[in-house]
Amino acid sequence: MTFPFEALSACRAELEAEATINDGPAAFPRHGLDRLRALGVLSAALPQACGGHGFGTEAHGASGLLHMLRLVGHGSLALGRIVEGHVNALRLIACYGTQARMAQVAAAVHDGALFGVWVTDGAQPLAMEAGDGAVTLHGGKAFASGVGHVTHALVTAATQGGNVHMLLVGVADTSRVHHGPDGLAGMRGAGTGRYDFTGMGVQADCMVGQAGDYLRQPEFSAGAWRAMAVALGGIERLATVLREQLAARGRAQAPAQQARIGDALIAAETAFLWTHRAAMLAAAPDRHATGDIAATVNLARLAVERAGLEVIGLVQRGLGLAAFVRTNPAERLLRDLATYLRQPAPDETLCEAAGWFTHRDLPRMEAT
Structure with a gap:
């Protein structure tokens, strides 16, 4: 099938x-x-x-x-x-x-x-107390995508000793849901909000793996390629919208607009190539050094971000004020992509990847 x-x-x-x-x-x-x-x-x-x-x-x-x-x-x-x-x-x-x-x-x-993965702590970080075959949770998670609709969440929680575990818990109790943040510019349909776990009791067998597994490399960094793949779809769609709307206005043949179309296509293909490279490396952890995989995916993450920001600028300049009119599909696409691209710690990610590859070459795709 x-x-x-x-x-x-x-x-x-x-x-x-x-x-x-x-x-x-x-x-x-x-x-x-x-x-x-x-x-x-x-x-x-x-x-x-x-x-x-x-x-x-x-x-x-x-x-x-x-x-x-x-x-x-x-x-x-x-x-x-x-x-x-x-x-x-x-x-x-x-x-x-x-x-x-x-x-x-x-x-x-x-x-x-x-299912969902909620790892960003709220005002009170999620903590766990284990005893007698059960676990009691305190605190909550913020920026939880799909809150109120996700039925099972994989969350990270810390013990009093500081060990961080992954737990798979049911999150169907809507009384614990707090919607927000208010006024989010893009990605407004993702159902982002907070979930309060305080006082929730779960069975000890809800723990997944061992303490520290969530941050284990290369999986922790390598998994970012999946978010890149979604962003890639948005980048490609925006590039298509630019071409379609310019053609509909009879402006696609203008030299400046043709240059924008060409640059958008280059940026979209660049995003695809980096995403594909990251995906293939992440799928072969036994063939490559852990550091090579993590650092390459981190570089890919930043390359996709740059490609997305470039396409956003090209669409805004190419369509002009029309790109800022609410009834134009491009306007929402621009906000959604700009919001989606805001991944954490880009500067730190770039410096770590550059440091890793300062004295070694990027792994070649032929090896996969």
Whole structure:
């Protein structure tokens, strides 16, 4: 059974229309998520033995996952963030959890469950107290994508001794949901908010892996390529919108506009090449040094960011004031992509990668 890439590509306009409608009220893309679920997007990341395609959980599935996330990004970056978080959770469980846990997760996914990874602490960092086979949680998570819609969240929590564990917990209790932040400029449909875990009791077997696994390299840095794949979809879509709107106005033949179109296409292809390179390296941890993988993916992350920012500027200059009119689809796409590209610690990421490669070459793709 093959994944229906053509069907996913065909629903781009449908996802984009919902994203536009939902932007004003910051509504969650329920219809789009149901559409993707029906196409098998949420189950695609499960291992083949669990009824999935192994996208992201098995080495052979890296290219398939890149294409899938890219297509979702074409239609809705907000929905892309939700899907990427779901895949991220399944990937971490596959890497560090037991086969029994993976089987439980797979059953839940096939039953319609939506997973997420919430690691940004709220005002009170998430802490855990273990005892008598149970764990009590205190604190919360902020900037939690899909809050109120995600059914199971993989979260990080610290013990009193400072050890950080991953825990898989049910988050269907909407009384613990706090929406926000208010006034977010882009990605308004991603359902970003806070979740209060204070006083929640869970079974000790909810822990996934060992203490420190979440930050273990190269997985911690390598996983960033999936977010790049979603951003790539947004970059490619913006480049297409630029071409379409200039052609519709009869301005596509103007030399300055042709230069912008060419530069946008170069930037989009640059983003694809770096994302593909990062995905292929991340899928082959046994063939490359851990530092090589982490540093290359970090460079790729920054290359994609630069490509995205370049396309944003080209669209704004090419379309002029029309790019800032709310009724123009480009206006929301610009805000969503600018927000999505705001990944943490870009300066530190660049310096760490540069330091690693100061005295060694980047790994060659021929080795994969």
